[in-house]
Amino acid sequence: MNKVIGFLTVGLQGMTLYKFAASFVIYSMLGWLVESIYMSFCEKRLVNRGFAKGPFCPIYGFGATIGSIALAPFMKSYLLVYLLGMIFATIFEYLTGVLMIKSLGNLWWDYNDKPFNYKGILCLESTLAWGFYAIGVVYFINVWLLNFIERADRTKMTLFIEVVLFIAVIDYLFKLYGIFKEPIFKAKDHVVKAYRNFRGR
Secondary structure (H helix, E strand, O other): OHHHHHHHHHHHOOOOHHHHHHHHHHHHHHHHHHHHHHHHHHHOOOOOOOOOOOOOOHHHHHHHHHHHHHHHHHOOOHHHHHHHHHHHHHHHHHHHHHHHHHHHOOOOOOOOOOOOEEOOOEEHHHHHHHHHHHHHHHHHHHHHHHHHHHHOOHHHHHHHHHHHHHHHHHHHHHHHHHHHHHHHHHHHHHHHHHHHHHHOO
């Protein structure tokens, strides 16, 4: 238990709420950008890989920010960072996929056309790639990102975080309303019908 606490302490060293929020927002936008470019190249057309309309994918924000903190104590070993990054990201992807299916009825992604996939949620190709992404984030991108956040004007960066999060929340609320509005309207119809039946007695 003490070792676990020690590892978390190393990973959280210097990670204030301000840095965490800035890291989350920037990774969410970077993740959207990289995946949208990759999928646009694969499908030979412009593809928006965000859940809503805006350039924001919180799964990358949480994954990269929390992953960089969890893997920081293992930076002395590229192999450990690769293996742990691969395992953690795969578990995170699976849990996110299951949650999305249960709550939204579908996934943001679909691996059914990939070999060695599991229910379209996971696939071997993606799992192996997560390890390389972990190395890229932990050893290169995160070092640059934290330095950038440290040097940035705190007032301007805070305003940027607040504006992006506000827009993202509004964007997601409209998207979720579009998904759930039909069930909501059906529930409303049932309530109105039940009320009228009651009044008609």
